[in-house]
Amino acid sequence: MYKLYSTLLTFLILAVTVVPCAGSDGGDFGPGSDMTPGVHSASGRGGSWGAEAAIFCLRVFSEYISPVDGDRCTMYPTCASYSVQAYRKHGFAIGTIMTADRLIHEMDETERAPIVYKHGAGRFHDPVEANDFWWYKNK
Amino acid sequence: MIRIWAFLLGAVMLFSAEGGIAQDAGEGEATKVFGFAERLFEDGDYYRAITEYKRFIFLFPESEYTEKSFYRIGESYFRAKKWKEAIESFDLFVKKFPRSLLRDEALYHQGIAEKNLKNYSEALSIFQSLAARSGGDLRDRAIVQNALVLVETADYRGAITKLSLIPAESSLSESARSFSEGLVRVESLPQKSPETAGVLAALIPGSGHLYTERPRDALVAFLLNGAFIWAAIELFDHEDYVLGGIVTFVELGWYTGNIYSAVSSAHKYNEKTREDYIDGLKKKSGFNYSFNRNSGFILYSLRY
Known part of the structure; x- marks a missing residue:
C-alpha cells in the first residue's frame, strides 16, 4: 500500500513541477511587431537525441495538455517555449538546467522584467538571452 | 501660303503650351505626393510615411525630392526603432547619393542603429570614421556616440579618453565632462559576487x-x-x-x-545596478537623445 501511495505521489509531484507551464507562442508578425525570435527561429546546439526528446515532450504538452490545463504563464516566451529555445541553443544538459532556472526565478523576475504585450495580454519579457548573457561577457 | 504658315505656327505654340502645362502639373503632383508623405512623417505615422515615400520614388524618380525621400525612409525606420531596416535604408541612401549633404547624417543614424543592435564593432567603425573626417557639431556627436559604445562594452576608461577629445567650446563639453566624472565611479558600484x-x-x-x-x-x-x-x-x-x-x-x-x-x-543584479547608474548618468549629463522635429536631427537635451 505504501508503494502505491509513494508511486502516485511521485508522479503527481513530477507532473505538477517538472512540466513547464505553457501557452502557444505563435509569431506576432506585422506592422509594429517587435519580431522577437520565437520558438521556431531558435537555433544552436540542439539536435542531440536528449534535447530532441525533451522538445518532443514539450511539444506534446503544449499541443494536448496545455489547452486543457489553461494558459497560466505570465512570462514571454512562455516556460515551454523558453525551454524549447534553451534546448535548441544549449543542448540537453544546459537546456534542462536553464528550464529549472526559469521555473525557480519566475516570481521575483516579475518585478524586474519589462512588460511586452503578447497574445492579448501584458507579459513579463524574459528571453533565453536574458539568462545566458553573462556567458558571453568580455569575449 | 500665309495660311499654312499660320497653321504651323499655331500648332507649335499649342504643343509647347501643352508640354509646359503637363510639366507644371507633374511638378505640382510631385509636391503634393511628397508633401503628404512629409505630413505622415511629421505626425509620427512612419509605417504609412515609408509607403508614401516609396510611392513618390516610383512615380517621380528624377524629382528634386527623390534624394530626400530615400533619406526619409531610413529616418522613418530609425524613428520606428526598426534598426535593421534603418541600417539597410541608410546604406542604400549612402550608396545611391555618395555626394549628398545628408550622407554623414545618414551614417550617424546608421551607427546608432548598429549600436542599438549591439553590433558594436560596426558602430565604432562608423563613429570613428565620422569623427575623423567631419567637423563641428557632427564630429562632437560622433565622439559622444563612440564613447557610449565603449560604455556598452564596459570600456569606461576608453570612453573617458574619447570624451576628453570634445573641445571646451563645444555645446557638448559640459555634458561630456559631467558624464566622464560619473563614469569614474562605475567600478565602485555595489556588486554581488x-x-x-x-x-x-x-x-x-x-x-x-x-x-x-x-x-x-x-x-x-x-x-x-x-x-x-x-x-x-x-x-x-x-x-x-x-x-x-x-x-x-x-x-x-x-x-x-x-x-x-x-x-x-x-x-543580473550587477548588470541592472550598472545599467540604472549609467541611465541616470546619461539623464543627468544630458546624453539622453531626442528628436528635433524641425531639423530632423537627433539632439541632446542639455542641462543649463
Missing part, C-alpha cells in the same frame, strides 16, 4: 537567491529542493530504489538549476 551566490546555493538551496535579494525565488528554490530531497530519502529508506532513482535524477536538475539561477541572479 556570482561565485559567492553559487557556493551559497550549493550549500543551502535558496540561500544564493537570498544573497542576490530575490527572497521569493529563494523560497521556491528551497521548497522545491527540500521536497525532492526529502522524497528521495524517504523512497530509499523504504527500499524503493527505482522511484528513488527517478526522483534523485529530477532533483539533480532542480539542484543544478538552483545553482545556475543564483549565479545568474548575481550577474
Whole structure:
C-alpha cells in the first residue's frame, strides 16, 4: 500500500513541477511587431537525441495538455517555449538546467522584467538571452 | 501660303503650351505626393510615411525630392526603432547619393542603429570614421556616440579618453565632462559576487537567491529542493530504489538549476545596478537623445 501511495505521489509531484507551464507562442508578425525570435527561429546546439526528446515532450504538452490545463504563464516566451529555445541553443544538459532556472526565478523576475504585450495580454519579457548573457561577457 | 504658315505656327505654340502645362502639373503632383508623405512623417505615422515615400520614388524618380525621400525612409525606420531596416535604408541612401549633404547624417543614424543592435564593432567603425573626417557639431556627436559604445562594452576608461577629445567650446563639453566624472565611479558600484551566490546555493538551496535579494525565488528554490530531497530519502529508506532513482535524477536538475539561477541572479543584479547608474548618468549629463522635429536631427537635451 505504501508503494502505491509513494508511486502516485511521485508522479503527481513530477507532473505538477517538472512540466513547464505553457501557452502557444505563435509569431506576432506585422506592422509594429517587435519580431522577437520565437520558438521556431531558435537555433544552436540542439539536435542531440536528449534535447530532441525533451522538445518532443514539450511539444506534446503544449499541443494536448496545455489547452486543457489553461494558459497560466505570465512570462514571454512562455516556460515551454523558453525551454524549447534553451534546448535548441544549449543542448540537453544546459537546456534542462536553464528550464529549472526559469521555473525557480519566475516570481521575483516579475518585478524586474519589462512588460511586452503578447497574445492579448501584458507579459513579463524574459528571453533565453536574458539568462545566458553573462556567458558571453568580455569575449 | 500665309495660311499654312499660320497653321504651323499655331500648332507649335499649342504643343509647347501643352508640354509646359503637363510639366507644371507633374511638378505640382510631385509636391503634393511628397508633401503628404512629409505630413505622415511629421505626425509620427512612419509605417504609412515609408509607403508614401516609396510611392513618390516610383512615380517621380528624377524629382528634386527623390534624394530626400530615400533619406526619409531610413529616418522613418530609425524613428520606428526598426534598426535593421534603418541600417539597410541608410546604406542604400549612402550608396545611391555618395555626394549628398545628408550622407554623414545618414551614417550617424546608421551607427546608432548598429549600436542599438549591439553590433558594436560596426558602430565604432562608423563613429570613428565620422569623427575623423567631419567637423563641428557632427564630429562632437560622433565622439559622444563612440564613447557610449565603449560604455556598452564596459570600456569606461576608453570612453573617458574619447570624451576628453570634445573641445571646451563645444555645446557638448559640459555634458561630456559631467558624464566622464560619473563614469569614474562605475567600478565602485555595489556588486554581488556570482561565485559567492553559487557556493551559497550549493550549500543551502535558496540561500544564493537570498544573497542576490530575490527572497521569493529563494523560497521556491528551497521548497522545491527540500521536497525532492526529502522524497528521495524517504523512497530509499523504504527500499524503493527505482522511484528513488527517478526522483534523485529530477532533483539533480532542480539542484543544478538552483545553482545556475543564483549565479545568474548575481550577474543580473550587477548588470541592472550598472545599467540604472549609467541611465541616470546619461539623464543627468544630458546624453539622453531626442528628436528635433524641425531639423530632423537627433539632439541632446542639455542641462543649463
